Amino acid sequence: xxxxxxxxxxxxxxxxxxxxxxxxxxxxxxxxxxxxxxxxxxxxxxxxxxxxxxxxxxxxxxxxxxxxxxxxxxxxxxxxxxxxxxxxxxxxxxxxxxxxxxxxxxxxxxxxxxxxxxxxxxxxxxxxxxxxxxxxxxxxxxxxxxxxxxxxxxxx
Numbered sequence: 001x002x003x004x005x006x007x008x009x010x011x012x013x014x015x016x017x018x019x020x021x022x023x024x025x026x027x028x029x030x031x032x033x034x035x036x037x038x039x040x041x042x043x044x045x046x047x048x049x050x051x052x053x054x055x056x057x058x059x060x061x062x063x064x065x066x067x068x069x070x071x072x073x074x075x076x077x078x079x080x081x082x083x084x085x086x087x088x089x090x091x092x093x094x095x096x097x098x099x100x101x102x103x104x105x106x107x108x109x110x111x112x113x114x115x116x117x118x119x120x121x122x123x124x125x126x127x128x129x130x131x132x133x134x135x136x137x138x139x140x141x142x143x144x145x146x147x148x149x150x151x152x153x154x155x156x
Contacts, residue, residue, distance in 0.1 A: 068137025
């Protein structure tokens with residue numbers, strides 16, 4: 001599995017339909033709908049693939065499309081390197097080598113340390129200094145269209 005920042009995972013691309021994902025990965029083991037009547041903007045569907053160590057997120061109130069992945073699969077690669085097994089400093093160095101330098105980090109209330117690279121819309125989560133999950137994606141509007149990330153694009 002190769003993480004493709006702002007693009008997707010392997011042949012799956014952000015903006016793909018649920019049918020395309022199902023054709024590629026098969027039926028999910030579990031489906032969770034995070035739609036919330038109190039927050040009319042929130043309408044996210046999660047598909048869990050436990051065997052692959054992968055969660056697929058679909059967003060878009062009027063047209064759900066692939067918007068995000070989360071994985072704890074130790075075989076996943078980024079920029080050709082297996083990232084599980086790398087520590088925070090090694091991941092930071094890998095990201096900087098590949099032109100991503102906008103770093104934000106925080107201690108999450110559940111105890112994990114989050115290290116984010118905003119230009120790549122990717123978050124690395126560490127527990128006790130060990131990488132435990134990676135989450136990457138794009139912004140999707142309610143019509144299922146991918147929104148440009150302002151900090152990455154020149155003013156149009």
